[in-house]
Amino acid sequence: MALASTNSAEQVDIDIEARRVERRKKMYAAALPIGTAIALIVIWQLGVRLFDVPTYIAPAPSDVAYTFVDKFPILMVNFWPTFYESILGFLFGNFFAIVIAIAFVHSKNVEKAFFPIAVFINTIPILAIAPILVLIFGPGLTAKVVIAALICFFPTLVNMVRGLQAVSPQSLELARILSASKSEIFWKIRLPSSLPFLFSALRIAATTCVIGAIVGEWVGADLGLGALIIDSTFNFNSPLLYATVFMSSGLSVCLFAAVAIAERLIIRW
Amino acid sequence: MSAVLEINPTQEVAGAPAIAASLKEASVKFGAFTAIDRLSIDIEEGAFYTILGPSGCGKSTMLRLVSDLIPAASGEVSIFGKPTEEARIAREFAFVFQDAALLPWRTALQNVELPLEIGRKRGIKLPVSDKTPTELLELVGLKGRENALPSELSGGMRQRVAIARALVCQPKLLLMDEPFGALDEMTRDHLNLQLLKIWKETGVTVLFVTHSIPEAVFLGQKVMMLQAHPGRLREIVDIDLPEDRTIELRDTQEFTKYSAYLRKILETC
Numbered sequence: 004m005a006l007a008s009t010n011s012a013e014q015v016d017i018d019i020e021a022r023r024v025e026r027r028k029k030m031y032a033a034a035l036p037i038g039t040a041i042a043l044i045v046i047w048q049l050g051v052r053l054f055d056v057p058t059y060i061a062p063a064p065s066d067v068a069y070t071f072v073d074k075f076p077i078l079m080v081n082f083w084p085t086f087y088e089s090i091l092g093f094l095f096g097n098f099f100a101i102v103i104a105i106a107f108v109h110s111k112n113v114e115k116a117f118f119p120i121a122v123f124i125n126t127i128p129i130l131a132i133a134p135i136l137v138l139i140f141g142p143g144l145t146a147k148v149v150i151a152a153l154i155c156f157f158p159t160l161v162n163m164v165r166g167l168q169a170v171s172p173q174s175l176e177l178a179r180i181l182s183a184s185k186s187e188i189f190w191k192i193r194l195p196s197s198l199p200f201l202f203s204a205l206r207i208a209a210t211t212c213v214i215g216a217i218v219g220e221w222v223g224a225d226l227g228l229g230a231l232i233i234d235s236t237f238n239f240n241s242p243l244l245y246a247t248v249f250m251s252s253g254l255s256v257c258l259f260a261a262v263a264i265a266e267r268l269i270i271r272w
Numbered sequence: 273m274s275a276v277l278e279i280n281p282t283q284e285v286a287g288a289p290a291i292a293a294s295l296k297e298a299s300v301k302f303g304a305f306t307a308i309d310r311l312s313i314d315i316e317e318g319a320f321y322t323i324l325g326p327s328g329c330g331k332s333t334m335l336r337l338v339s340d341l342i343p344a345a346s347g348e349v350s351i352f353g354k355p356t357e358e359a360r361i362a363r364e365f366a367f368v369f370q371d372a373a374l375l376p377w378r379t380a381l382q383n384v385e386l387p388l389e390i391g392r393k394r395g396i397k398l399p400v401s402d403k404t405p406t407e408l409l410e411l412v413g414l415k416g417r418e419n420a421l422p423s424e425l426s427g428g429m430r431q432r433v434a435i436a437r438a439l440v441c442q443p444k445l446l447l448m449d450e451p452f453g454a455l456d457e458m459t460r461d462h463l464n465l466q467l468l469k470i471w472k473e474t475g476v477t478v479l480f481v482t483h484s485i486p487e488a489v490f491l492g493q494k495v496m497m498l499q500a501h502p503g504r505l506r507e508i509v510d511i512d513l514p515e516d517r518t519i520e521l522r523d524t525q526e527f528t529k530y531s532a533y534l535r536k537i538l539e540t541c
């Protein structure tokens with residue numbers, strides 16, 4: 004008995020120690036990339052100042068930071084259109100991808116008819132098709148949404164089809180023993196089991212939809228982060244260009260984080 | 273061994289127990305391959321049958337035939353006098369697979385409730401156990417783990433959930449295909465005892481496939497020995513052991529005698 008209790012006390016000590024080591028590892032894992040990034044920024048700052056690099060070629064991080072604060076209102080005015088285009092493109096692109104994936108899984112003939120077309124669309128470089136879409140839909144919001152949607156579409160389609168088909172044969176046999184209808188199988192088995200696949204596609208889409216929106220703005224827009232990138236490039240306003248790029252990647256990161264949080268909340272298994 | 277007898281399915285004895293499932297000259301073919309060849313047997317209601325046979329002899333195929341997962345190439349299969357499809361729709365039987373086939377996104381309780389949800393929206397009236405899903409989980413020894421996800425349960429616990437799920441529609445026939453085959457010895461012994469308890473309490477007829485001779489003798493009132501190439505019924509062995517089976521029974525001489533006898537015929541199957 005005494006032996007057992009010392010053993011379990013030792014066990015507790017070992018557990019605590021193990022947890023401590025684990026936590027230290029985690030902190031180290033987070034600190035390393037942050038430290039590296041800070042070091043690189045410092046080197047960049049020193050390099051630009053030491054070698055007197057002209058600001059239009061490479062602005063110092065402090066210039067970029069100053070511009071970011073100073074021009075924040077302008078950045079925000081240009082942020083919102085890109086934000087809406089990205090979000091709408093994300094929603095439409097993924098919505099159609101999901102619906103078409105469901106149709107594919109439902110009917111082999113639909114898949115045979117449309118999958119080659121989907122592959123073909125996917126092979127067109129988005130930069131090549133963007134001007135065409137701007138010509139069709141005009142310089143407004145629509146063209147950018149379509150481009151952003153298009154760029155999201157294919158990865159989600161492929162992943163969703165795979166997810167819907169990734170049901171274990173035994174689950175389907177269980178469904179048959181329970182005499183489940185096709186729609187019951189879909190809602191209770193196929194759809195939930197496809198969610199992990201769907202979310203890995205949505206995480207890709209969260210960053211690519213921003214690319215789509217910005218590419219669309221490059222081709223023709225007065226407002227938006229893409230337009231601001233073009234504008235500041237032609238005006239040799241490098242600090243503003245860098246601040247805009249920083250803003251764009253911030254948008255991607257936020258969308259990615261939103262998807263990751265949604266995934267955490269929905270997929271608990 | 274006087275306990276050995278050949279069942280003659282055409283022989284009707286007055287006052288004989290009712291027939292839960294009946295196969296008459298039933299064959300199953302996969303292409304040109306005959307997996308089961310003209311198998312005839314009457315399964316007595318309320319009895320516990322264990323099914324033994326060399327690997328690949330058609331044990332699983334036989335259960336799948338009875339449960340309407342695969343059709344008979346010829347011959348007849350009926351459950352309580354009805355075609356298997358009708359019995360399936362009426363939920364007269366339930367199936368427990370080797371791997372528990374739980375839906376990973378559902379908790380233990382939600383998995384047990386699944387059969388009750390299927391068909392409810394379509395207004396199909398289903399038999400329901402007089403025990404609630406929670407009580408069934410308690411019956412299989414999972415009280416307190418209702419909200420655990422399958423990934424949080426051990427293999428043995430998952431199989432218990434699968435058994436509770438099988439019982440939720442009060443089946444009259446329980447088909448089990450090596451349900452404890454992947455479990456360790458201790459867990460298996462425990463689940464064997466629990467299964468016998470459930471069998472006594474519910475009066476359900478059980479068809480239990482196993483590749484373990486001791487398990488077959490320990491659980492079965494009757495052991496069906498199948499032979500391979502093609503799958504045929506070799507022999508039915510009545511196990512004349514006391515009703516109340518305990519683990520110690522395995523060390524008795526009668527038990528060993530049955531095991532030795534079954535091993536001998538298994539070698540020649």
Ligand SMILES: Nc1ncnc2c1ncn2[C@@H]1O[C@H](COP(=O)(O)OP(=O)(O)O)[C@@H](O)[C@H]1O
Pocket residue numbers: 302305307325326327328329330331332333334
């Ligand atoms: N779906 C199938 N298609 C073709 N052959 C099959 C199929 N299912 C089983 N078989 C064959 O039928 C025979 C019996 O299989 P099975 O019933 O699974 O054997 P076991 O007795 O080991 O459970 C085996 O030879 C197997 O290869």
Ligand SMILES: [Mg+2]
Pocket residue numbers: 331332333449
């Ligand atoms: Mg098998």
